[in-house]
Amino acid sequence: MKRSKPRLAVFKFASCDGCQLTLLDCEDELLAVAGQVDIAYFPEASRAMAPGPYDLALVEGSITTPHDAERILQVRRRARVLVTIGACATAGGIQALRNFADVAEYARAVYPRPEYLETLAWSTPVSSHVPVDLELRGCPIDKGQLLEVISAYLAGRRPNLRRTSVCTECKARGTTCLLVAGGVPCLGPVTQAGCGALCPSYDRGCYGCFGPAESPNPPALAGRLAELGRGPDEVERLFRTFNAWAEAFRGGGRPA
Amino acid sequence: MPARPAASRSASPAVPAVMAAGDLGQLFSALTTRGYQVIGPTVRDGAVVYDAVDGPDALAAGWGDEQAPGSYRLVRRRDGAIFGHRSGPTGWKRFFWPPELRLWQARRMEDGFRVEAEPAADPPRRALLGVRPCQLHGLLRLDRVVAGGPYPDPRYRAARERAFIVAVNCTEAGGTCFCASMGTGPAATAGYDLALTELVTDGAHRFLVEAGSEAGRAVLSGVPHRQAEKDEVAAARVLLQKAAEAMGRRLDAGGVKELLYEKFEADHWDRVAERCLACANCTSVCPTCFCTTVTDATDLAGGRAERRRRWDSCFSVDFSYIHGGPVRASVKSRYRQWLTHKLATWHDQFGTSGCVGCGQCITWCPVGIDLTAEVRALRAGGERGNGV
Structure with missing residues (x-):
């Protein structure tokens, strides 16, 4: 007897939608995905909004409002397996820069009537609010990794997601180290692999969009960047982008 | 390498040959007509890397490098030396022991699954041109680990058996080199088919060539060459001695x-x-x-x-x-x-x-x-x- 297909749901919190677009961007594999799972809730792609519970929930975005903080509890209750996708959901995203500043001041600068705004002082990852079964890193996430997570879920196996540094991917593809051969500031040595070392292959230092690697040492890298003549402000800005609130990057290169 | 004992690759003729640098193209021809794809040092992304090279023009001629802890810079050389650079970031390991390899795949059948073995090992015949003595020792040690035990890796072994190695002795040491401490250089002593020592003196640009195997002698016979003069052999010896004394690093390996x-x-x-x-x-x-x-x-x-x-x-x-x-x-x-x-x-x-x-x-x-x-x-x- 054929089992019924697992039900997939995609939820969005504070985010740019880029990560859930990665699912639509699967193109060649999208039909295969649709063939294996029942896409029950995916507002970005379909009007169908079937109620839960869901077998697999992909959650994009960070928690930035009191409403979000309530809603993520409901999502968790309706999801058997909850996978957070992207830097916002796993680390608070670029909007977590508010965590280093005064959000009320920001609101006054941006909105004519800030009193209409109901927001939290912090942008936090989903894991700060509910238990998360798996975190998929990236800004945006990698399509291959997303398919791997779905395939692994369907097969009932652990997904193959490496936690080594981006350097391991540069070396595997034969990209010359920008930091060593060019003195280019690069977060590769402290950032988790998964992107295939995309930026360095285009002569750009790693922005750290996959967040901290399994055992990062930001102070050592920051020290080296200082030796190469990079000022403390520049080094801090390097760490404070998409994963600014990730614990290892939070200190801006100083010990967390 | 178990397939071709090191001994058969190390016996050098008493008198080395000399080949004009301008005849390097002939060496390429001799290798390609024998079915080899030539892999050699070439400049890419600000470093000398090893990759497929069509001919001498693709080599990193005229380039040198400055290496220090955590630092690598390409520099232009004035003398036009073709192999005037040191080991680079890519190394040779990847051509035999690739960063990623599918070992097998399987297909689900009605009654279980069927394993589909990868196609029989038939790796390309590669000629590695410009293998530094330290890197050559690296390959020999990898041979011992990967292909030397009771369970040799078949694909590694096949690729190694088909490879032709043109070593290039180091007449200059780099800032992070310490082969002299480890007894692995600056001259190749085993494991090569041909070993070159580049001489850019007296306005003449040539290579001292030693054959280390039958395959090496056969390739050399297809390349214009003559017997080396005594002073050429001596000049190479002096350069290698100086390189050994100018290592950027030293490691006291004793104990x-x-x-x-x-x-x-x-x-x-x-x-x-x-x-x-x-x-x-x-x-x-x-x-x-x-x-x-x-x-x-x-x-x-x-x-x-x-x-x-x-x-x-x-x-x-x-x-x-x-x-x-x-x-x-x-x-x-x-x-x-x-x-x-x-x-x-x-x-x-x-x-x-x-x-x-x-x-x-x-x-x-x-x-x-x-x-x-x-x-x-x-x-x-x-x-x-x-x-x-």
């Missing part, structure tokens, strides 16, 4: 195995761990590091499965994961494992050092950790190593 066993609990490992990024650049560029991980994956529809092998590293936490957690959770324990395996336990395991003195781990460490300085610091009683 280093015992030293590392003795220093297992030294405080110094903590100080290395403060600087170590655990990024695995060192193990990636090391010509002898061979550790891999194997992963199984299935496709979306569950109809196919495959097993892949990928480079891994003792610097990765997951590499030492066994039931319950990683064996080497701290960076300190991982750096210690690497250095101790390289310089000490390798002797017990494989009968040689795991280090060939190429210095690439020093150059390509983003924070410039220098194993020669670390050994010195351990010897001095655990004092801080290099100031980098």
Whole structure:
């Protein structure tokens, strides 16, 4: 007897939608995905909004409002397996820069009537609010990794997601180290692999969009960047982008 | 290499030959007509890397490099030397022991699954042009590990057996070189088919050529050459001697195995761990590091499965994961494992050092950790190593 297909749901919190677009961007594999799972809730792609519970929930975005903080509890209750996708959901995203500043001041600068705004002082990852079964890193996430997570879920196996540094991917593809051969500031040595070392292959230092690697040492890298003549402000800005609130990057290169 | 004993590759003729640098194209022709794809040093992305080269024009001629802990820069040479650069970031390991390889795949059948073996090993015939003596020793040590035991890796072995090696002796040492300390250079002594020593003196540009195998002699016979003059042989000897004396780094290999066993609990490992990024650049560029991980994956529809092998590293936490957690959770324990395996336990395991003195781990460490300085610091009683 054929089992019924697992039900997939995609939820969005504070985010740019880029990560859930990665699912639509699967193109060649999208039909295969649709063939294996029942896409029950995916507002970005379909009007169908079937109620839960869901077998697999992909959650994009960070928690930035009191409403979000309530809603993520409901999502968790309706999801058997909850996978957070992207830097916002796993680390608070670029909007977590508010965590280093005064959000009320920001609101006054941006909105004519800030009193209409109901927001939290912090942008936090989903894991700060509910238990998360798996975190998929990236800004945006990698399509291959997303398919791997779905395939692994369907097969009932652990997904193959490496936690080594981006350097391991540069070396595997034969990209010359920008930091060593060019003195280019690069977060590769402290950032988790998964992107295939995309930026360095285009002569750009790693922005750290996959967040901290399994055992990062930001102070050592920051020290080296200082030796190469990079000022403390520049080094801090390097760490404070998409994963600014990730614990290892939070200190801006100083010990967390 | 078990397939072709080193002895048959090391017997050099008494008098080397001399080939004009302008005839390097003939060497390419001699190799390509024998079905070899030539891999040689070429400039890409600001470094000398090893890749397929069509002819002498594609080589990194006229380029040199400046290497220091955590630093590599290409520099123009005035003398037009063709092999005036040192080991580069890519190394030769990847051509035989690739970063990623599918081992087999399987298809789901009505009654289970069927394993589909990868196509029979038929790797390209590669001629490696410009293999430095340290890197050549690296390949020989990898041979011992990967193809020397009771279970040789068939694809590695097939690729190695088909390879033709043109070594190039080092007439200059780089800033992170220490082959003289490890007894692996600056001249190749075994494992090559041809060995070149570049002479750019007296306005004449030529190569002293030694054949180390029958295959090497056969290729040489197809390239214009003459017997070397005594002064040419002497000039090469002087250059190699000078290179040996000008090593940028030195490692006192005497008793280093015992030293590392003795220093297992030294405080110094903590100080290395403060600087170590655990990024695995060192193990990636090391010509002898061979550790891999194997992963199984299935496709979306569950109809196919495959097993892949990928480079891994003792610097990765997951590499030492066994039931319950990683064996080497701290960076300190991982750096210690690497250095101790390289310089000490390798002797017990494989009968040689795991280090060939190429210095690439020093150059390509983003924070410039220098194993020669670390050994010195351990010897001095655990004092801080290099100031980098």
